[in-house]
Amino acid sequence: xxxxxxxxxxxxxxxxxACLARLYADEGRKVLCADVDPDAxxxxxxxxxxxxxxxxxxxxxxxDMIKQRTHxxxxxxxxxxxxxxxxxxxxxxxxxxxxxxxxxGTVKVGGQGCVCPEHVILKRLLSxxxxxRDEVVIMDMEAGLEHLSRGTTDMVDQFIVVVEPGAxxxxxxxxxxxxxxxxxxxxxxxVANKVRGPEDEEFIKNSVPAEDLLGMIHYSNDVSDADRxxxxxxxxxxxAVEEIRAIKNKMDAQTI
Numbered sequence: 646x647x648x649x650x651x652x653x654x655x656x657x658x659x660x661x662x663a664c665l666a667r668l669y670a671d672e673g674r675k676v677l678c679a680d681v682d683p684d685a686x687x688x689x690x691x692x693x694x695x696x697x698x699x700x701x702x703x704x705x706x707x708x709d710m711i712k713q714r715t716h717x718x719x720x721x722x723x724x725x726x727x728x729x730x731x732x733x734x735x736x737x738x739x740x741x742x743x744x745x746x747x748x749x750g751t752v753k754v755g756g757q758g759c760v761c762p763e764h765v766i767l768k769r770l771l772s773x774x775x776x777x778r779d780e781v782v783i784m785d786m787e788a789g790l791e792h793l794s795r796g797t798t799d800m801v802d803q804f805i806v807v808v809e810p811g812a813x814x815x816x817x818x819x820x821x822x823x824x825x826x827x828x829x830x831x832x833x834x835x836v837a838n839k840v841r842g843p844e845d846e847e848f849i850k851n852s853v854p855a856e857d858l859l860g861m862i863h864y865s866n867d868v869s870d871a872d873r874x875x876x877x878x879x880x881x882x883x884x885a886v887e888e889i890r891a892i893k894n895k896m897d898a899q900t901i
Contacts, residue, residue, distance in 0.1 A: 692877040834857055862889060
């Protein structure tokens with residue numbers, strides 16, 4: 646399974662990605678997660694402590710490694726666009742609760758679609774994880790897919806947008822649909838989070854085609870409590886985990 650999870654900031658995509666990863670790990674599956682979101686909260690949601698994470702250097706900040714792999718010159722005007730990355734997941738991943746985490750980091754340059762050594766490393770590494778790794782790969786993306794390419798998207802089993810009941814969140818879903826279509830992906834699924842009752846359920850059903858809706862996760866104080874504790878919601882929010890388990894089972898059935 647290769648899964649890309651995206652959505653507007655604050656909708657709960659990291660909670661969903663982390664619980665999904667823990668569910669697969671508890672089945673005895675090998676799981677590799679990539680935190681590609683600039684906010685980088687996936688580690689906490691998996692169970693790492695803030696102290697643990699403070700000791701992990703994001704891949705895009707590993708300047709010496711990036712320079713060595715890309716053979717970049719002093720001004721980064723010339724560099725290799727197909728660097729060796731196949732050994733990096735095993736070298737750089739940190740494991741907790743049966744899940745391996747790669748903290749990807751972000752490319753701190755202006756403009757979109759830039760090509761720089763850091764961007765090349767990220768893109769090559771994600772492509773390697775999608776195409777060549779045999780683990781369940783879960784990518785916690787920002788609200789965009791620019792680090793993916795047309796050559797890798799057909800290997801992704803699920804493109805999932807996490808939304809909450811609100812017009813702006815649904816607008817993000819449609820934006821991701823357009824971005825995905827540009828990459829040759831015609832099927833984008835939706836998980837609705839923070840659903841509070843019948844009105845929210847009706848809003849989601851009226852906003853998302855039934856064939857695209859994987860399921861709903863109802864608002865949980867337990868998830869909020871886990872966040873305040875900097876703890877994994879998987880260990881403190883059993884009702885939400887069971888709803889995510891049902892979504893996971895539906896995803897698994899779709900890929901058989």
